[in-house]
Amino acid sequence: MSSSRQAILSDVRKALGREAHSVIEPHPFKERIALSQAGIDPYQQFLARLEVTGVTLEALADISQVPEAVAAFCTRHQLHGPLAVAPALASLPWQQTGLQTDVGTAQGHHPIGVAQAFAGIAATGSLVMLANADNPAGLNFLPEYHLVVLDKSRLLGQLDQLWPLLSHPDEGTAQAVQLITGPSSTADIGGQLLYGAHGPRAVHILLID
Amino acid sequence: MQLSSANFKSAARAALHEPNLQAAMAENRNFAAHVRVQVDGTANFQGLRAQAKAIKDHTLAHLDHYLERYEAAAIKQGTQVHWAQTPEQAQQIVVDICRQASARSVIKGKTMIGEEMGINDALARAGIERYETDLGEYILQLADEPPSHINGPAIHKTLEQVQDLFHEHHKDLGRESFLHEPAELLAEARRLLRKRFFEAEVGITGANFLIAEDGSHVLVTNEGNGDLTSLLPKVRIVLASIEKVLPSRADAGVHLQLLALSATGQPLTSYTSLYGGTKNAGELDGAEQCHVVLLDNGRSEMLAGEFRPMLRCIRCAACMDNCPVYNWVGGHAYGWIYPGPMGSIWTPQLTNLEQTVDLPNACTLNGRCAEVCPMQIPLPDMMRVLRSQHWQQQLTATTTRWGIGLWAALASRPRLYRLLTAMAARTMAWAGSKRGRLSRLPLARGWTEQRDMPAPQGATFQQLWQQRQADKNGSEQ
Numbered sequence: 001m002s003s004s005r006q007a008i009l010s011d012v013r014k015a016l017g018r019e020a021h022s023v024i025e026p027h028p029f030k031e032r033i034a035l036s037q038a039g040i041d042p043y044q045q046f047l048a049r050l051e052v053t054g055v056t057l058e059a060l061a062d063i064s065q066v067p068e069a070v071a072a073f074c075t076r077h078q079l080h081g082p083l084a085v086a087p088a089l090a091s092l093p094w095q096q097t098g099l100q101t102d103v104g105t106a107q108g109h110h111p112i113g114v115a116q117a118f119a120g121i122a123a124t125g126s127l128v129m130l131a132n133a134d135n136p137a138g139l140n141f142l143p144e145y146h147l148v149v150l151d152k153s154r155l156l157g158q159l160d161q162l163w164p165l166l167s168h169p170d171e172g173t174a175q176a177v178q179l180i181t182g183p184s185s186t187a188d189i190g191g192q193l194l195y196g197a198h199g200p201r202a203v204h205i206l207l208i209d
Numbered sequence: 210m211q212l213s214s215a216n217f218k219s220a221a222r223a224a225l226h227e228p229n230l231q232a233a234m235a236e237n238r239n240f241a242a243h244v245r246v247q248v249d250g251t252a253n254f255q256g257l258r259a260q261a262k263a264i265k266d267h268t269l270a271h272l273d274h275y276l277e278r279y280e281a282a283a284i285k286q287g288t289q290v291h292w293a294q295t296p297e298q299a300q301q302i303v304v305d306i307c308r309q310a311s312a313r314s315v316i317k318g319k320t321m322i323g324e325e326m327g328i329n330d331a332l333a334r335a336g337i338e339r340y341e342t343d344l345g346e347y348i349l350q351l352a353d354e355p356p357s358h359i360n361g362p363a364i365h366k367t368l369e370q371v372q373d374l375f376h377e378h379h380k381d382l383g384r385e386s387f388l389h390e391p392a393e394l395l396a397e398a399r400r401l402l403r404k405r406f407f408e409a410e411v412g413i414t415g416a417n418f419l420i421a422e423d424g425s426h427v428l429v430t431n432e433g434n435g436d437l438t439s440l441l442p443k444v445r446i447v448l449a450s451i452e453k454v455l456p457s458r459a460d461a462g463v464h465l466q467l468l469a470l471s472a473t474g475q476p477l478t479s480y481t482s483l484y485g486g487t488k489n490a491g492e493l494d495g496a497e498q499c500h501v502v503l504l505d506n507g508r509s510e511m512l513a514g515e516f517r518p519m520l521r522c523i524r525c526a527a528c529m530d531n532c533p534v535y536n537w538v539g540g541h542a543y544g545w546i547y548p549g550p551m552g553s554i555w556t557p558q559l560t561n562l563e564q565t566v567d568l569p570n571a572c573t574l575n576g577r578c579a580e581v582c583p584m585q586i587p588l589p590d591m592m593r594v595l596r597s598q599h600w601q602q603q604l605t606a607t608t609t610r611w612g613i614g615l616w617a618a619l620a621s622r623p624r625l626y627r628l629l630t631a632m633a634a635r636t637m638a639w640a641g642s643k644r645g646r647l648s649r650l651p652l653a654r655g656w657t658e659q660r661d662m663p664a665p666q667g668a669t670f671q672q673l674w675q676q677r678q679a680d681k682n683g684s685e686q
Binding site: 002004005007008009011012013014015016017018020024025027028029032033034035036049053104105108123124125126131132133136137138140141142159160162163166173174175176177178179180181182183184185186187188189190191192194196197198199200 | 233237253260263270272274298362368392399407431440441456459465466476478481485487488493494503510512513
């Protein structure tokens with residue numbers, strides 16, 4: 001409805017007392033404030049935040065150890081059924097583990113989704129996931145267990161450090177940027193905090209040191 | 210939703226005597242106290258707050274510019290942007306998109322703009338099945354009730370009430386045993402709704418922010434239902450309003466941290482997602498069509514006047530969670546979709562002044578809402594503006610009008626005022642001379658039912674003041 005568009009923009013301009021396309025004052029800030037704690041090692045802060053949000057982490061020396069660690073996770077949690085694995089991680093030695101892997105996005109029947117994080121944010125304890133062909137977003141939401149590979153060198157101190165990285169031309173376009181800060185949770189049933197509302201009941205980070 | 214704010218007084222009175230509601234509101238007060246501890250323990254919260262306000266003030270002062278920039282960037286990403294001046298126009302846009310998609314069912318995330326535009330009724334009239342996916346909204350869909358809180362729509366429901374609702378409505382689906390455990394109830398809802406996610410042709414969500422820089426919209430949830438609603442159906446509809454735009458992702462970052470902290474005490478919610486248009490070639494997940502509906506519904510008018518600061522609102526609900534009125538009467542008493550302090554300003558602006566007179570008058574002006582508001586919205590000041598509008602438009606209740614008139618007549622006659630107050634003070638002192646307290650006062654039964662009035666002792670304030678001035682002058686000489 002282009003007439004509504006014109007009417008709304010004209011009402012807005014009338015309210016602001018200006019003509020169309022007037023001069024815009026510059027944005028008031030160059031730097032943005034972000035939650036952080038001075039003098040704390042980002043990695044220690046990240047671990048402390050994960051304690052609060054209920055996300056677990058295990059450190060691995062090399063990315064090639066991921067399949068083995070995923071297999072051990074499945075054994076620990078008695079999980080059966082095929083793994084949904086992000087195309088970004090398809091080249092890892094999955095065959096050695098004997099696990100059945102489906103490369104692509106997750107479907108309803110996958111208990112586990114294995115995905116790769118773009119970055120981590122220490123101050124908030126968040127994982128940054130880019131939804132694209134290499135990392136389908138369904139992996140982050142459909143399985144009950146979300147396993148995320150994060151390179152330690154990609155751990156950022158604050159949220160504000162993320163935005164310039166996303167604008168970098170090498171990153172291409174992502175359909176979505178998803179910041180994940182804990183398992184899926186709800187307090188809608190009698191005010192009790194429960195995990196696994198619609199998305200994963202558990203998030204486990206495989207940190208590549 | 211039908212506006213029933215004119216019944217505020219009777220609804221509030223009933224709410225105070227509803228045991229389930231009182232239990233649920235006690236729970237909310239505990240939760241609010243927990244959130245405040247998290248906020249107060251955040252070192253740079255005040256800095257974040259000041260910056261967020263300045264960013265939003267700048268954006269509102271150039272709203273036309275940022276809306277146009279948002280639109281251009283969104284179109285570039287493959288999003289279709291629709292503009293709606295009224296709720297009716299917005300409903301029509303959504304129903305038309307659903308029809309074009311031959312939608313039999315839609316899945317829906319929590320959207321207060323959706324409530325504002327009455328989208329649920331519009332979909333029902335169009336014969337389109339709707340499944341609410343936010344667990345709170347799902348509970349309310351079963352109960353056929355509107356939300357009572359802007360973040361926790363079903364906070365007024367106790368666990369026992371949810372058990373009963375699930376039992377009654379899931380019977381047809383073959384369940385026989387009565388589920389007690391919250392985790393069992395959740396698992397059942399998850400299983401039932403999972404099917405709906407895969408079936409629906411259209412997914413409808415709200416948007417917490419729109420970003421002018423890249424044309425994306427931000428979605429904040431803890432359940433992840435908003436993301437599944439955005440990703441699984443072929444057609445995505447996003448319901449937003451014009452004041453949700455922010456210049457850049459960095460600006461959204463400031464507001465997102467403030468929102469999560471103020472709403473739930475989290476540094477960020479479990480899922481904070483920026484969606485930019487449709488799925489790209491080679492992608493496995495995502496919508497093929499992305500539509501954003503921008504609703505005005507009186508906001509451009511608010512921009513011009515004294516209510517512009519209300520447009521800074523990021524819907525964190527801190528004002529209601531810390532309000533001594535909301536936290537006892539609950540959200541339904543307010544009679545429209547936005548309850549509590551923010552609702553007492555929003556509702557008159559988006560509906561009308563005549564039927565909402567009770568809302569700003571239910572406020573005690575204790576100032577707590579303005580203190581906790583992360584966007585520093587002067588809510589009590591705006592309540593006063595509304596009260597004076599009532600006076601000017603002769604909407605103030607007759608007894609109040611009469612009382613204020615009487616007081617004005619007295620206050621402008623100092624001698625008479627002094628005489629009468631001195632008499633009243635002496636009478637009250639005499640009546641309460643035995644106990645030093647008064648347990649009953651004429652015209653103030655509601656007040657004395659809960660507590661005693663201390664009986665006046667000695668001189669009146671004015672006498673004391675005169676004495677003090679005289680002493681001061683004496684000592685100066």
